[in-house]
Amino acid sequence: MTEQTGMPPEKPRASALRMALLLILPVIVLAGVIVLFVQTGGGLTLRPPAPVEDLTVLGTRLERGHIAIDVRNSGPETLTVSQIVINDAVWPFEIEPSPMIPRLGRATIHLDYGWSQGEAYAIRIFTSNAIAFDAVIPVAFVTPKPRAATFLNFTLIGLYVGVIPIFLGLFWFPALRQLGRRWFTFLMAVTAGLLVFLGIDTFTEALEKAASAPSPFQGVGIVGIGAVATFLLLDAIGQRQTQTGRGDEDRRMQVALLIAVGIGLHNLGEGLAIGAAYGVGEIALGAFLVVGFIIQNITEGLGIIAPVLRDRPSVGRLALMGAIGGGPAILGAWIGGFIPSLTLAVLFFAIGTGAIFEVVYEIAKLIQRDTAKEPMPIVIFSGVLVGMLMLWVTGLLIK
Amino acid sequence: MSANNSLSRRNFVRASLLSVVGAAGAAATGEAAGSGRAPALQAGDGHEGMPGPVGEVDHTRNGFNPTDILTDFNWGDRISVLENGQTLREYDVFAGDKTIEVMPGIEFAAWTYNGRVPGPTFRAEEGDRVRIHFINGSSHPHTMHFHGIHTYEMDGVPGAGPGLIEPGESFTYEFDAEPFGLHLYHCHAFPLARHVAKGLYGAFIIDPPGGRPPVDREYIMVMNGIDVDYDDVNDFYAVNTIPFHFALHPIQFHVGETVRVYLVNILEFDLINSFHLHANFFQYYPTGTSLTPIEYTDTIIQGQAQRGILEFKYKYPGLYMFHAHVTEFAELGWTGHFEVLP
Numbered sequence: 001m002t003e004q005t006g007m008p009p010e011k012p013r014a015s016a017l018r019m020a021l022l023l024i025l026p027v028i029v030l031a032g033v034i035v036l037f038v039q040t041g042g043g044l045t046l047r048p049p050a051p052v053e054d055l056t057v058l059g060t061r062l063e064r065g066h067i068a069i070d071v072r073n074s075g076p077e078t079l080t081v082s083q084i085v086i087n088d089a090v091w092p093f094e095i096e097p098s099p100m101i102p103r104l105g106r107a108t109i110h111l112d113y114g115w116s117q118g119e120a121y122a123i124r125i126f127t128s129n130a131i132a133f134d135a136v137i138p139v140a141f142v143t144p145k146p147r148a149a150t151f152l153n154f155t156l157i158g159l160y161v162g163v164i165p166i167f168l169g170l171f172w173f174p175a176l177r178q179l180g181r182r183w184f185t186f187l188m189a190v191t192a193g194l195l196v197f198l199g200i201d202t203f204t205e206a207l208e209k210a211a212s213a214p215s216p217f218q219g220v221g222i223v224g225i226g227a228v229a230t231f232l233l234l235d236a237i238g239q240r241q242t243q244t245g246r247g248d249e250d251r252r253m254q255v256a257l258l259i260a261v262g263i264g265l266h267n268l269g270e271g272l273a274i275g276a277a278y279g280v281g282e283i284a285l286g287a288f289l290v291v292g293f294i295i296q297n298i299t300e301g302l303g304i305i306a307p308v309l310r311d312r313p314s315v316g317r318l319a320l321m322g323a324i325g326g327g328p329a330i331l332g333a334w335i336g337g338f339i340p341s342l343t344l345a346v347l348f349f350a351i352g353t354g355a356i357f358e359v360v361y362e363i364a365k366l367i368q369r370d371t372a373k374e375p376m377p378i379v380i381f382s383g384v385l386v387g388m389l390m391l392w393v394t395g396l397l398i399k
Numbered sequence: 400m401s402a403n404n405s406l407s408r409r410n411f412v413r414a415s416l417l418s419v420v421g422a423a424g425a426a427a428t429g430e431a432a433g434s435g436r437a438p439a440l441q442a443g444d445g446h447e448g449m450p451g452p453v454g455e456v457d458h459t460r461n462g463f464n465p466t467d468i469l470t471d472f473n474w475g476d477r478i479s480v481l482e483n484g485q486t487l488r489e490y491d492v493f494a495g496d497k498t499i500e501v502m503p504g505i506e507f508a509a510w511t512y513n514g515r516v517p518g519p520t521f522r523a524e525e526g527d528r529v530r531i532h533f534i535n536g537s538s539h540p541h542t543m544h545f546h547g548i549h550t551y552e553m554d555g556v557p558g559a560g561p562g563l564i565e566p567g568e569s570f571t572y573e574f575d576a577e578p579f580g581l582h583l584y585h586c587h588a589f590p591l592a593r594h595v596a597k598g599l600y601g602a603f604i605i606d607p608p609g610g611r612p613p614v615d616r617e618y619i620m621v622m623n624g625i626d627v628d629y630d631d632v633n634d635f636y637a638v639n640t641i642p643f644h645f646a647l648h649p650i651q652f653h654v655g656e657t658v659r660v661y662l663v664n665i666l667e668f669d670l671i672n673s674f675h676l677h678a679n680f681f682q683y684y685p686t687g688t689s690l691t692p693i694e695y696t697d698t699i700i701q702g703q704a705q706r707g708i709l710e711f712k713y714k715y716p717g718l719y720m721f722h723a724h725v726t727e728f729a730e731l732g733w734t735g736h737f738e739v740l741p
Contacts, residue, residue: 082453082504089450089730090502090635090642099504124634128504130627132634 053079053127056214057135058106058342060123061143062115069109069123069135073101074214080128086113087121104216115140144278144337154275154333161274162267162329165294167322169301177309184309185370186383191259191303192363193387198266198300199356201391203227205269206349213342222343226350227357230265234258234358248369252307253317255362259307260321262359263300264328265352271332272345278337295394299387300325307366450730452643454503461499463515465639466648469618472522472604485575486527490519494537494564494586494599501625502635502642502732509598510537510586516640517621517665518601521584523576525608531572535564541594544587545603546704549574556587563588579607581661581687581706596626596667598640602706604661607690614710615656622664622672622701622723622733633668635732636723642732645721649736654716658737660709661687664701672733673700674709675724681711698724713739 036042054075061068067086073079080100084093094110101107115121121137144150176187206227210219238258304321335344367380458464475488492512499516501507512518523529535541540563544555552560553574561570586599602619623640624633635642652658660681664672675698682692683699685707692710699707713719722734 080504083502084453085634085731088727090452090732092449092451092453126502126505126627126634128506130505130507130634132628 051129051131052076053129053131054215055079055081055101055125055127055133057125057133058214060135060137062137062140063142065112065114067111067113067115067121067123067137069111069125070106071101071109071125071133071135072106072214073103074216076103078102078105081107081109081125082128083126084109084111085124085126086111087123104214117141150337151334154278154337155330157274157278158271158327158330158333160294161270161297161333163323163326165297166263166301166304166326167319168294169298169303170305170318170322172302173305173309173318176305179309181310181370182376182379184306185367185376186379187302187306187309188363188367188370189380189383190387190390191306192360192367193384193389194299194303194391195259195262195356195360195363195387196384197388197391198263199353199360202266202269202349202356203353205273206346206353209342209346209349213346217343219343219346222346223350223353226347227354230351230354231358231361232354234261234355235361238358238362249311252311252366253313255359255366256304256307256313256321257324258359258362260304260324262352262355263303263325265348265355267297267300267326268328268332269345269349269352271329271334272336272348273332275333275336275338276345278333295397297326299390299394303387307363451646452503452732455647456500456503456641458641461641462497463640465637465641465644466650468515468517468520468639469620469650471520472617472619473519474522481528486524487530488521488523488527488576489530489532490521492518492531492533492543494533494535494541496537496539499598499640501627501640505627507625507627510539510541510594511598512543512601516598516600517623517663518584518599520602520604520619520661522604522606524606524610525577525579527576529572529574529576532569533564533572534569535566538566539588540565541586541588541599543572543584545572545574545584546582547574547603547605548577554587555584557589576605578688579605581663581708583663583665583704583706585665592631592667593629595665596624600665602661602663604687611659611690614659616652616658617661618650618658619661620663620674622662622666622674624666624669624728626668631668633666633731636666636672636728637732638735643734645735649718649738651738651740652713653740654713657710657712661706662699662701662709663706664703666703669725669728671700671702671725672728673698673724674721676709676711676721677719678715678717679711679713679719681709684708684710713737715739716741 052075054073056072056074058070058072061070071081078100081095082099084091091111091113096108096110098107109125111123115137117140119140121140123135123137125133125135127133144153176183179187203223206223207220210223213219213222238254301322304325305318332348371380473490476491477489479487479489481487493514495511495514497509497511497514498506499509499511501509509516521529521531531543531545533543542555542557542562542564545553550560553572554560555572557563564570582603582605584601584603586594588594600621600623602621604619620638621640622638623636625635625637625640625642626632627634637643638645662674666672677697680695680697683694683696684690684692685705687706687708699709701707716739719737719739720734721737722729725733
């Protein structure tokens with residue numbers, strides 16, 4: 001064994017000790033270097049010519065006659081909040097826990113300010129170094145509190161944009177299973193197209209959110225980690241299931257389930273975005289918009305059933321998949337509406353991205369299996385394109 | 400950042416910036432008129448939804464107090480008589496770089512004449528000889544450009560006479576004080592807007608021969624703006640540099656006293672500024688070049704570098720606002736109170 005790996009033939013115990021020491025040695029040296037550097041500054045005389053400060057506005061909360069602003073210090077050093085200007089008026093404020101906010105620390109600024117319903121407010125936060133940071137309230141209204149009524153409202157939002165459309169899509173099952181083999185392949189390609197579109201959309205959303213999340217949390221890094229980890233995890237689960245040696249029917253069922261998971265994660269992100277936007281008044285969920293979401297997401301239900309059209313899944317199974325695909329929209333709306341966090345949103349969108357692209361990969365493998373004997377490139381091309389176009393066209397209704 | 404400036408909940412501005420005048424008379428007690436004390440009438444615990452800063456700037460550390468500047472007229476650091484009988488007034492001016500706490504907790508890297516913003520208020524009589532011994536102790540070249548009648552060499556602009564006065568260099572500007580009126584001076588190095596906005600300006604009063612008719616109170620008010628983040632937009636506005644100062648520390652005088660305000664607008668970046676007096680009217684002498692007022696009004700507008708003299712007296716005691724009727728300037732600091740004592 002030792003000879004095979006090229007290790008010197010020593011006694012195992014002595015070798016383990018030596019190994020441990022060798023492993024620790026660089027750490028000890030590193031510790032020494034850090035101590036030396038912290039004590040002497042390493043001879044570096046570079047000082048920033050101007051103070052470097054960064055303050056991220058996490059959100060604003062409005063009550064009658066009162067505005068609360070949550071901020072996080074995302075700069076390298078402690079900063080001090082000195083004055084607040086709201087709509088061109090210097091305004092008295094309170095700040096808790098302290099006007100001095102340590103790196104990555106949070107604080108809440110309170111203003112007793114008689115704001116008016118529906119108007120816009122621009123708030124400037126001045127630090128002691130005369131650096132200004134802006135918080136914007138595009139439309140002022142009382143921030144919804146987690147009361148039963150708002151809870152119900154967010155549940156309804158999730159139900160409308162996630163659960164109902166997907167179940168509506170499932171109702172195509174009886175009709176579609178009458179179709180021929182080529183049509184099955186076509187529908188699988190459509191599903192792949194839908195998912196590619198959703199994947200790109202989710203990925204862009206993740207990057208967009210990452211750009212405005214507090215910089216020390218490295219939003220783009222979170223996108224990478226979340227997406228890659230989810231992709232590889234689902235892939236590992238998939239391969240493990242395949243290794244247990246089940247038939248093609250099980251395999252297709254499993255892909256359908258994966259599609260449901262992928263779409264579910266996408267809808268979690270969608271619910272999150274809607275909930276958060278609703279919470280800050282950036283969206284008016286009118287009937288037209290809800291109808292738009294229903295029309296767009298009905299195609300997602302179609303995607304879930306595509307792989308199992310030739311099989312006989314039980315109604316319970318189908319319902320379960322519908323719930324997995326649509327239900328997370330409700331959860332997302334709750335989270336987005338009540339505890340909006342950009343960093344959390346980035347993570348959810350990243351997970352959604354990884355999941356969706358993994359499912360596309362699974363579908364591609366299925367299609368490849370099905371078309372091994374009878375290649376039909378035009379069917380696949382047109383299917384993928386139709387899938388993408390379907391979402392683009394229905395997207396016109398809600399963008 | 401000043402360590403003594405704790406932003407606790409009890410430390411709010413308590414001045415009533417929009418207080419009810421009707422209640423003022425009753426509340427304006429005849430307490431000892433000491434500068435630096437809070438107004439007699441207060442708005443309570445700061446929760447009435449009034450604009451205002453949190454805390455107060457450290458005037459001692461700044462080295463000047465807007466209230467002191469009100470009445471600080473410099474008739475000459477040395478006064479003598481020339482052979483031709485002309486009065487010679489000599490002034491010493493030192494330009495420097497100085498950090499000023501303009502708003503509580505907010506530092507501004509200013510450029511100053513004699514360590515204060517606005518710079519000293521020079522005062523002379525028409526026909527006097529004026530000598531300004533200028534030393535540039537700043538890290539940038541500066542000049543002193545006076546509004547008045549003088550030779551080309553004494554105009555204090557780059558290229559004329561000595562041109563820019565380099566750091567460590569000095570020059571003596573010399574001219575006869577004319578015409579009488581309310582004028583100003585400022586640095587004329589380029590970029591001009593920045594050199595002015597950073598604090599290099601002041602008032603220059605030339606009295607008519609024999610002086611203006613005597614009054615009970617004379618105040619110099621230089622309306623200015625502070626662009627703390629250098630985006631060429633004023634973040635705060637003030638009279639004598641510190642926003643809200645005269646809201647926190649009302650200017651006190653008595654009913655029936657004649658008050659003369661020398662009002663100078665040295666605002667940069669905004670085209671106009673204004674002055675509005677509450678519950679009263681004033682006589683207005685634009686540029687102060689005439690002894691006859693042109694208007695009896697309660698609001699005047701001044702463009703950049705415009706100035707004028709206001710004269711008024713109060714009939715009733717109370718705590719009366721004066722502020723820019725460009726109201727967004729008022730809420731960003733250009734507001735104050737006259738506390739008229741019985």
